[in-house]
Structures are given as structure tokens and as C-alpha cells.
Amino acid sequence: MGDVAEVPFDPGYSPDPHEKFSIGDYVMPDWLQDETSQTVSDHDSLSLHEDQLEAIKGIVAFARDAQGDEIILFQDFNRSHMIKPGRFLLLQHDTFESVSRPALTLGSKLDAVILRAERRLLFRSFRVTNTFLPLMEFYTDASEQEIRAVLSHETFIAEDADALAENAGQWFRKRFAMLRDSGILEHYSAEQIVARSEAYDIEIRLEQGKIVFPSDRSGAKRLLQFLNEEIYRGAITDTLYETNSKRETD
Incomplete structure (x- = not known):
């Protein structure tokens, strides 16, 4: 040190x-x-x-x-x-x-x-x-323009980019910023991401080799949590949890 x-x-x-x-x-x-x-x-x-x-x-x-x-x-x-x-x-x-x-x-x-x-x-x-x-x-929120940039990444097809970017609350702004800076989208293809999602009770749709980013808040939140590696399984019960809050997922 x-x-x-x-x-x-x-x-x-x-x-x-x-x-x-x-x-x-x-x-x-x-x-x-x-x-x-x-x-x-x-x-x-x-x-x-x-x-x-x-x-x-x-x-x-x-x-x-x-x-x-x-x-x-x-x-x-x-x-x-x-x-x-x-x-x-x-x-x-x-x-x-x-x-x-x-x-x-x-x-x-x-x-x-x-x-x-x-x-x-x-x-x-x-x-x-x-x-x-x-x-x-401690993470800085993403702006509306920065959220649109993430949704326009070659990995995604956004169902409604306007709704997600214009009405994003602080939770979503932080997660979009984190995803932008994580390098996940640059290092893993859509097919690789889908393959890794099978054990996490999340349904990801592919169209034309791209991930469909859902417009509904529940689906968008779940996808962002997975992409930012904020979901894990409990060691004993195998229950899915959110990493930071330890609150059981829906």
C-alpha cells in the first residue's frame, strides 16, 4: 500500500x-x-x-x-x-x-x-x-442522453427508448451509468449474456441477434440488475437476492 x-x-x-x-x-x-x-x-x-x-x-x-x-x-x-x-x-x-x-x-x-x-x-x-x-x-446518475446512448448500443433493440430515457428515476439512472462504464457490453455478446442468464430466472428475448430491452419498468429493472451483476442466489435456500439490499426479488 x-x-x-x-x-x-x-x-x-x-x-x-x-x-x-x-x-x-x-x-x-x-x-x-x-x-x-x-x-x-x-x-x-x-x-x-x-x-x-x-x-x-x-x-x-x-x-x-x-x-x-x-x-x-x-x-x-x-x-x-x-x-x-x-x-x-x-x-x-x-x-x-x-x-x-x-x-x-x-x-x-x-x-x-x-x-x-x-x-x-x-x-x-x-x-x-x-x-x-x-x-x-457513490455512483453518478446517467443523463437522459447517456441513457439513450446505452440503449442504442449494438447489443440492444429498445422497445421504447423515449419512455425509458425521459422518465428514468434515480435508480435507473445509476444503473445505466454503471452499465455504460462496466465494459460488459464490449466484452460479452448478446448470445453470451443470454446463455449466462439461464440460472437467474430472467427471460431475455433476442431479435436479429440483439437483446430486446423491455419498455415496462419491471422487465427493464430485472435486466439492468442482471447486466450489472446485482443478482445472486442464496447459498442454502437457492433464493434469488439483490446484491446490495439483500431484499428478496419479486
Whole structure:
């Protein structure tokens, strides 16, 4: 962290490799408020929940700096970071063998850090960090013109762009801004997006190889939540939830 240059969070700015976004007076989500390095041992062992490992959204670790102040470290996690029995081979005494139980892999870099005493959050990617820490309140709303630009992207066919752009409330303006800056539309085709939607109880229509962006508010909201990766399944009940609010979806 000594070589990190902190930049106040700006959705329109792409930080250089040595830079990290900074948000001051950051309020941690409820699930993290009372967690410290002293409470980690109160949680169940992962061995009791092996069948739920694929539901992990992120890995959290606790450490202390030279002054003894606690810092919280975060790394994004998805099922590609899992080592499954029969799917990976490890070299053991000149012979390749598979693991007998699931294992996890860690990346070489952190995705976010909270300096607890200073209530300061450092991170590089809004889209990645927002999957495990709520950040939407810090995002700038998209203008009517910017919403129209998103709807005119080659990935979409909008049923009624005027209605969506002219009557968009703050919730929609934030999500359109987030989608614009996420890079999702540039890195994934309409067909790839539809294929990934199958497990999330969302119906996406394709016309001429493009996603039909619905004009009704309920359908538009659901599509934006999915595209911005704000929907996840509960590890135990398999219920669909909205990432930031933890409110059950309709």
C-alpha cells in the first residue's frame, strides 16, 4: 500500500496500475460491521459447507498495520477459482493426481481494502468491488442522453427508448451509468449474456441477434440488475437476492 496513489472515486476515470480509487467516510454493510479478526473463529468451518463453495462471492481477510490498526482485505471470487476433484491434476512424486476434496485458489492482487480506523475504502474496479461491497450510492446518475446512448448500443433493440430515457428515476439512472462504464457490453455478446442468464430466472428475448430491452419498468429493472451483476442466489435456500439490499426479488 505504500506505493499506492489514491484517487477520489470518479466513475468516468480509469485508474493507472499504481492508482486506486478512494472513498472516505465509508459505511460498511451490516454483515461486516461487527466482524473483526477476533470474531473469525466464531464462524463455522468451511468443511461444514463444502456443497456451498460455488456460492462464494468474495474472500475477506483481517490484518493489522504497523500502528496496530485493523485493515480488511478483499478479493473477488467466482467458481473459476475452485479446484474440483477430478477436474485438476497436481504433480505428486512424478505422478499427476487429482485432489480428493474441493480447494480454492487465490489471486495475486487484492480487489479492495478498508482502513477501518479511517473509514476509508480503496479499490480499483467499481464493477468488481460492487459484487461484494455496496457502492451504488457513490455512483453518478446517467443523463437522459447517456441513457439513450446505452440503449442504442449494438447489443440492444429498445422497445421504447423515449419512455425509458425521459422518465428514468434515480435508480435507473445509476444503473445505466454503471452499465455504460462496466465494459460488459464490449466484452460479452448478446448470445453470451443470454446463455449466462439461464440460472437467474430472467427471460431475455433476442431479435436479429440483439437483446430486446423491455419498455415496462419491471422487465427493464430485472435486466439492468442482471447486466450489472446485482443478482445472486442464496447459498442454502437457492433464493434469488439483490446484491446490495439483500431484499428478496419479486
